[in-house]
Amino acid sequence: MKTYIIGHIKPDLDSVVAALSFAEYCKLNQVENPTPATIDAINPETKFVFEKFGLTPPAVISASSILPEDKVILVDHNEADQRLVGLNPEQIVGIYDHHKVNLNFSTPIEVCIMPFGSSNTVAWQLFEEVSFNIPPNLAKLMLCAVLSDTVGLKSSTTTAKDRQAVIELATVSDISDIADLTLEIFRAKSNVASLSDEQVVLNDYKVFDFGKKVLIGQLETVEQEILLTSRKAGLLSALQLIKERENVDFIILAVTDILKINTKLLVDGAGEIDLIKKAFGGTVVENILDIGPKMSRKKDISPAIEKALTQ
Template identity: 25%
Template sequence: MASGPLSEFLKAKKSAYIGDVKAGKGKDWTVVMGNEAGDLDSIASSIAYSWFASKVQNATAVALTQTPRSDLHLRAENLHALELAHLDPSDILCIDDVPCASSDPWPSSTFALVDHNRLQSRFSRDNPDARVVAAVDHHQDEGLYQDSASPRTIVVPTGSCASLIALLFEEHPEHMTPDLATLLLCSILIDTSGLKPGGKAEATDRRAANFLLPILAASQGPLFSFAATDVNADAPHDTPGLADLHHTLQEKKASVAHLTTSDLLKRDYKEYTMTPATAPTTAISVGLSSVPVGFEAWLPKDAAFWAETEAFMAARGLAVLGILTSFRDADHPGKSGRGKHRREQMYVVRGDEGLAKRLFDVLGDAEELKLKRRKFPELGVHNGFGEGVEVHVWEQKNVDATRKVTAPLVKAIIEGSSKGASL
């Protein structure tokens, strides 16, 4: 069983929060949460900020993971990082642990947002006192909570939100523990391709790593058996053991062969509410699922893909679902000797041919993505969606464009704002 100060902290806060919600005192708490995709960056950032808020700001704070407990197993890299940080999944407060029906108002009204910067309607609906008191993020700034959030730290570009959270401790290093540093560093490694030059790492990420690594060196733990003198501030990625740790985390992240289509769609999923320019009084739901496997390896092996995708959309009331793949092509080695990094995009639109045509036409010409149209027979299958469903699939030539690029672009297309506008 997991143990240590961080584990005990999380268990105590989880128990106390659930108890207070049952007693009608949920409004006494600040709920710290990442986005609904539930990746390691969101989990690590929410845990670390709840610790910061409690220890430094003396707030009554609890970290909330928006992933249902039954879905935690879908991300093996998260479980591995938790284990390295001496945490157990049972330590975490999951959204379905909170004694609150999905149709009821959320029992707390004070929120700290990490890894996103807009409070979702689930938490503000019928909750007139809802307010955001902190926002730490590395996605596009939506300009909200400027009068209420402190800190309000939104830095773009930054590879990992965990880097921004780590830097909050620079003035309070006595509150950074080895377990917390481990969790944050694992997130930074995953999000920045191991901090390697030329990758996704920015100056903020390297600064955060240079803050965390000496703390880990001093801990003399078996995972980080290096001295502080081994840390090169100009090349933190060369610190002994980091490359192996990054490789292990990436292997676990890519280990999804046992997952069903439904599992793959929900393991890294974000949902947005958008108002089409063609129907300004009607909001629609748009989902974007990031999946670490290519369509050629996925579709021919899962005959249920078509039915499960339609069921996934129907259950969530989605008008549009984008499936964004990111994977290594073992048949085409890249410069590193590993499989070449590839991305693809598929969009499924239900019941609106006009919306589908606009989305497909503009996406196909988007310089941000550099999409090349593909046909289903090229992927080894034929289109198996039912009537009333429009679908296009592309190879994405700009492999550096992640969901952080795609989501604002899709929003701009659907809502009719200028393509490439800051959203």
């Protein structure tokens, strides 16, 4: 019998590291055989961070790896449509997360959600409460995860707890230059040279059901200008193609410059142009709308889209 600790589909760095940090927390809580895993290949940013510290990411499993007698703890997500496809919800015994909650279970399970900027800040807080000494190798990964998920503590989702976690995790990790580390992570996250246009759009996306289905891809980059000029035509074609294939009503790509703290939305259709004008105001110039310092899809972008669609 194993208790798999798993993040969401298309895992980001926070999700992959959360599987490791919450597995450690589960060990403290006498959870049976906690086994961290990822449910999909890791992205280049995650690969960079693990390689930088000479550490091994958790193994990839599929739904068929999970036996009927196993249990599952979800980290960094709670909603059904972000879960491993084929997972039996009756095997879920716990949830640790930092996102908005949309849950329905027929029996009581353990749920711990804290509204911090990163799942690893939730893990850090739980370790703090039981005065657990985080091993330095885990602390390094958690530090990078918090910096990544809060966009270097600059996202609007950042809380005082995230700042505190970064300071204390940096001390345990013996890392003195947080700004340098942040830039390294940003560069690894931004490195999309090896990705096709379609992969750029789908690198980090969510489909929201606001009555109409809206696919919002987001790319956090240090090369916003280059992407939106040299690869613009290709990205617009990719948006068209994916919209048709995924059968969504609207598709939007948010290109966020994580150094300048600025997001520009790239859209193709007339419907999308009307929608983002209604949601954010301003003028769409050659398929691009500058929405200023709005960085968070969760907090800044999707709520405005929802409001525009439902009012």
